[in-house]
Amino acid sequence: MVTTVLFYAFAAILLVAALGVITARNPVHSVLFLVFAFLQSAVLWLLLEAEFLAITLVVVYVGAVMVLFLFVVMMLNINVEELRSGFTRYLPLGIGVALVVVIEIANVIWFRSEGQAFVTPTPHAADYSNTKELGGVLYTEHVFALEIAAMLLLLAIVAAITLTMRTRHRPGLKVQDVPAQVAVRAEDRIRVVKVGPVKE
Template sequence: MDIRTGLFYLFSAVLLFAAFRVITARNPVYAALYLVLTFFQAAGVWLLLKAEFLAISLVLVYVGAVMVLFLFVVMMLDINLQSLRQNFWKHFPAAATVGALIALEMAAVLMGGFRVAEEPKALPGVAAAAQAGVQYSNTKELGKLLYTEYLYPLEVAAVILLVAIIAAIALTLRQRKDSKHIDPAVQVRVRAADRVQIVKLPPSLPQPPAAAAPAEPKA
């Protein structure tokens, strides 16, 4: 067994353990951290498969952005774990049935992948570079495919993401009575004369002390 096979088994073992701890950890923060470890191990497996672009995308997008957001949300929310565990055994049969069904479906898909099939057709640029013995970049070949053969699906996906971003912004722009909203246009048009008014007042003099009342004569 060479070092590449050993690394594959190591990454796979840690990935399965971390994925199992994601669904069994009682603390949601620990579950999110185990999910981060799972993403790193999957990125390592992709590096062994020479898919550097997918590996770095997984680390940057999911670990660097999505999971950091999840951690902030989980740590800021006051989650009552006792209330979450109250009805666990009540819903366990339905959850076990769904989990077993998903496991059977995944097993059927994976077992079909071990059958002997025709070799996948290699990309034209990759095949030519491999025959010539020249080092090629899978990121470059992926970019060529995205912006040539899959240009329209890429644009459709970009438009869908843009609509989702606009919808998320529109959902947050609600008029609330308890929020102190400031219109930026009003701030730009403001003038100093509208905010500050200088009033000239006469100088104030100290008030003279009151004269003492004359003492009454004694009888």
């Protein structure tokens, strides 16, 4: 009973937040609404006993991806009016796509499950850990795929550096020499000059 109330409460807030993402005039507000929506869906996942996904959503999406998003939005200085100019023009297409999705979901939920009783999954025991189960599968059965994914990430780092780093060793180019800056001593910068007495 409590979970049902909680579900509807968070689902309602999620919908409001999602609406906020597309209606907010300020792109920074949109991003913040998206963060809010992510948090709400994380709670929904918690209610479904998928706590690992909930934590990942908060840590990865809210913690890393959305912060990056905020930086990009702030740095690019997006012109909202320009983005909005096509809003009404693309409206029929948007409504069409949304209708198709709604029909598909309705098809699955109502018509395909007609006559079948909706079974509530039995809740797990209190000491059941979703994270532990996932880890168990990931590090035993799929350990080979996991290691390849690790190599993929290493490759992505190498590729990104290869394509973007330019070595700056052209003569005459002014660059910071950090080790030299750190190793500098007071004697190199200040010259103490003993000035003899001056005769008048």
